[in-house]
Amino acid sequence: MARKTKAEAAATREALLDAAEEVFYEKGVARTSLEQIARHADMTRGAVYWHFRNKGDLFMALLERVRMPFEELAEEAARLNADASPLETIRLACHASLQRLEQPSYQRILSILIHRCEFFSDINPLEMQNALAQQCFDDILDHFRRAHELELMKEGLSPELAARLLQSTLGGLLHDWLRDPERYSIVRDGQQLVDTLFTLMRR
Amino acid sequence: MARKTKAEAAATREALLDAAEEVFYEKGVARTSLEQIARHADMTRGAVYWHFRNKGDLFMALLERVRMPFEELAEEAARLNADASPLETIRLACHASLQRLEQPSYQRILSILIHRCEFFSDINPLEMQNALAQQCFDDILDHFRRAHELELMKEGLSPELAARLLQSTLGGLLHDWLRDPERYSIVRDGQQLVDTLFTLMRR
């Protein structure tokens, strides 16, 4: 093999990440070697070690390729018509987040992060999940607080409890669906679930 | 080392399982070797290979030591006073299930199954989780159907949706808590969450 242009090198880097995504998804992170990834991209381990320091570095690069869905929940909510009620804003943001999950790339990477990797080297996927969940919770809570001030929510339902209820529901749905994404549509069933919950929580 | 009596041999088997539970929990399944388990129990790999065929066999034996919490949800419900309403029965069964999780053994093994192991050999933890979730769902749905016939639930809330809502909530809570069990009490926060949901779903 000969030397390639900068664009070609960047392309092989992407190809390696694509290959890693596929093989990680199929076999799990721990049980895939760097050579399996390289060969899946029609390369050798030399290319992998040129672009990445090691498996952990490759893994982090993989996660950085897509932004996490719930990380953008607040942005989605803000992008929607701002004159809607806070409850409607959260509900629509949930819908938008669910639609994100239909993209295979999101689904595969979340599945890798949640179901297909244990600790390794200095990377702790549970801490990363915790950080995402915490940020999601803060965003949701913020909107519920405003909804509460406007007396939109059922009496006796505190913003904190509402936020925890919604986060648990979304998290449970996500985990359940990711275990076998072919079983049902996350958008259809998820939106129905979210709508039901909001109907119950609305005054 | 010399030969031991049958009782002593059974004790070392339990000690090996205890060691596996601890080391799996601390380092994840993939990154712990059989020798690490053996040395943690003050044994050698010879003992491990005597009592178990391989790592997968050891893992399965570990899971069989405790019954899964939601597997007994129905039994718990039946054990409680049968003259309570179906909704109360499910709610109390949820409480009992949450209390199960406070036992360190349950917490650790569920955490291993959910967060600390990928595929390996012929064992697929995701399928095992799916089986547990499906059985839990069926049990819950059964009770909600009866509650629906008695017109105990909010109008427009089908038993199927109610069951999915409760299952998602419980699953989301479980996953969130298992990521960092020291953060809050699963019994206190979980029961509050469940009670809130039932208040919303009750007519």
Add this chain to the structure above:
DNA sequence: TGTTATTTACATACATGATTGTATGCTTGA
């Protein structure tokens, strides 16, 4: 009941394969 034979319940040793990190070589674009 005492003696012997045979398993049991491991420990130890060994062979093998897999994976990793690095070192080095090679080709060509800039």
Add this chain to the structure above:
DNA sequence: TCAAGCATACAATCATGTATGTAAATAACA
């Protein structure tokens, strides 16, 4: 010409599975 962008080669480690050794518990037997 030089170094980017890989491929190839090498050394070292690690985990696994199996084979073998062995002391004592237990069974067999007289």
